[in-house]
Amino acid sequence: MPARRIIIVGAVAAGTAAAAEARRTSPDAEIILIDQGPDISYSACEMPIYVAGEIASDERLVRFTPEAFSERFRVDVRTLTRVLAIEVESRHIAVEDERTGDKERLWFDALILATGVRAHVPDALKTASHHVHVLRRLEDARALRARLERDKQGHAVVAGAGYVGLDGVEGLTGSGWRVTLLASGGRLLRGGLDAEMSQHVVRWLTSRGVQVREERAIGLDVSPDGRIRAVRTDAGERIGCDLVLAATGTRPNSELARSAGLKVGPSGGLLVNESLQTSGAAIWACGDVVAYTEMLTGKAHPVPLALNAFRSGRVAGKNAARGGVGRPATMQRVIHAAGVSVADLEIGHTGLTLEGALRAGLEAVAVDIRHRSASSNSPNKPLYVRLVGERGTRRLLGAQLIGEDGAAQRTNTVTALLRSGASVDDAYAMDYLYTPKLAPAHDALFVAARQLQKRLEASR
């Protein structure tokens, strides 16, 4: 009898975690790890720091080369290999080696889809110009860095103000480029920050010389030699520039799975049960392509975060490899909590925004405070906090924190409260540390909780 064969498609955070866990679970399985690109196991979140030149070499972003991973975990690693089709019933995938053009049909006992997301570039920004960049894969980061090393100065337009957009601002300004950020409607990190909180970041960026414009890119002017000349916006403006970063969102790479008949959610994420099994019996999924169940709403949608990739990779790897032995590993429900830093500014958010909560049909209210990172007698930085809670239940729903010191770590504290279903009264009763140089006697979260209590009492 041949060894059980596990095929994993996608070899960044989730896929490599799945492969490693599959190997730990099953010493004998044959494991094939496939990726479309040349690299595996790299730190996508550190790409902007690399682009800015603050990390010397792209090698520092790579945890395992294909060779090292293959040796360490006894895995057949196949890079530059594209999956052409998935056959759910007969348990096969068709692949193509992009170097040779060779095609092959591989059977599997278990398949793990860790295909992640791809950069979504609207048609208006699609061009042959190599001066339009995206920042999704390590190759993208290499290309952008090479450009910035060649041209030490210039003007870049970053189209889109989500994570990738803010990462791009960080990378480009860190390299000494002038940056214009196109934030449609003046909104940054939509889904993570409400409009009012977004404005704090806009003000901060503006004070640091980043021009933030509320327009949307609707086209490009490209010279005959392929150089970018300008970005055209929906306000009828032409913004002259030397480079464009299209940070216009991502889409789950779920088309093949969908074509194969696997169930996909409204945002394109693969639907899974708590064992991360897809609607195909021998097929699991992990990483950014999965629609995770969000704790506060119970709804399933992609929450593309490194820690979810790692944890889900472990769960899928174990379940795919255990062959029905023992109890399946399960993936917990998630809270959408994320952070980003732009130079000295920390931005953290967790749970639902006010906008998101209202959209989900919850009777939500929010309070905003301006506080400080430490005691007023010690060096301290302003800290802006929005806390969102629910009328009636008094349940905490989310928080947004912005400041130059301690915003990110305080976000984790709120996440812990959210995960436990805490009320605003629990947030008030918390034993926050008071260490004058590190946290004021009344921590920002304590003060915000108190304000939210008052708001809920007033609006009863």
Place this chain on the structure above:
Amino acid sequence: MPARRIIIVGAVAAGTAAAAEARRTSPDAEIILIDQGPDISYSACEMPIYVAGEIASDERLVRFTPEAFSERFRVDVRTLTRVLAIEVESRHIAVEDERTGDKERLWFDALILATGVRAHVPDALKTASHHVHVLRRLEDARALRARLERDKQGHAVVAGAGYVGLDGVEGLTGSGWRVTLLASGGRLLRGGLDAEMSQHVVRWLTSRGVQVREERAIGLDVSPDGRIRAVRTDAGERIGCDLVLAATGTRPNSELARSAGLKVGPSGGLLVNESLQTSGAAIWACGDVVAYTEMLTGKAHPVPLALNAFRSGRVAGKNAARGGVGRPATMQRVIHAAGVSVADLEIGHTGLTLEGALRAGLEAVAVDIRHRSASSNSPNKPLYVRLVGERGTRRLLGAQLIGEDGAAQRTNTVTALLRSGASVDDAYAMDYLYTPKLAPAHDALFVAARQLQKRLEASR
């Protein structure tokens, strides 16, 4: 009918919070606020920073002068006034004005005891020498700062390595003095740090030029003119020095209450119900003198922290003033969570130590990790974490964190988990932020939770 009279004894954090809340609750009550010292409403936790000269004036530690507080809240503030006796049944207290020697017997409708703790100095360190300092009240901080302004250099022995001892090290080294810290048994923050974690702080202090000795002070050599010459230790050593800070613990100021028949716990804290009512019907208590109910063990003992003082003050103030109208405010159970900073080092702990958990009869285990504050590709600092959990229930019991970046704020996250009765699996499932420059992909708490899971599985 005369207005309802509320007397509050003790006017630092808890007493002033109680007075302010009593006034908010009852616009008509007569409120008398008594303190033995000359100052009220000051920030005791910032005294070491003031002593080090980093806060210019003691005025910056005072939120309200007696006059300002009196005017703002319409409270009769009586400083330098000592309480001689409490009469529970007849609802009177006897007081003495220390300036005039005048005695008076005051009736009350409600009494709030916010008498706090006092510095406990063992007989061996008691002397008439004004070169033996304590650091409890604002007057103590003024005296120590005056000495350090007079003598810019010298050698100080800090006897005792609890919070006050470490605060003293911070204040003295900040002033340019050489410091020897006497940490009996080599233990720092006993009750907050286990022995192994304590050693990290000892090493750090030593590397910064603080001499840490495992001895206990058992006597003093004082010259005929009252100058300190040396501290004698239980190892038979004489440590020559110019100044001694007796940081040898505190005791609740509960003697008068006990004499009056009020119930007191084994550590001397006043026993209260969840409305903070003592065993005397018309007498409430708040602040450091109270024995709070600890969440994890259900046991009552003093947890002298500023936030407890503030919150309990509000509860006691409201309940004393409401005169039976409405529902009583309640004080939540507390987690013992505290932090201290010494120069760049942050020390945080929350919940139970391993030692404390075992002493409480719990089947506790601990894991220690050395991690870092941020991604290895970004500037980062070492972070030492001990996580304590319970066999069987898998319940999280406590954490200790030490490092130069992010130890304090991460402590809050664990506190939120502890308050919700979280298991180690909940700590692993947490959605920790990953922001390369602020937190690694696998946060220290995530890694520690994973290690604790393994330890609990191994020790099943």
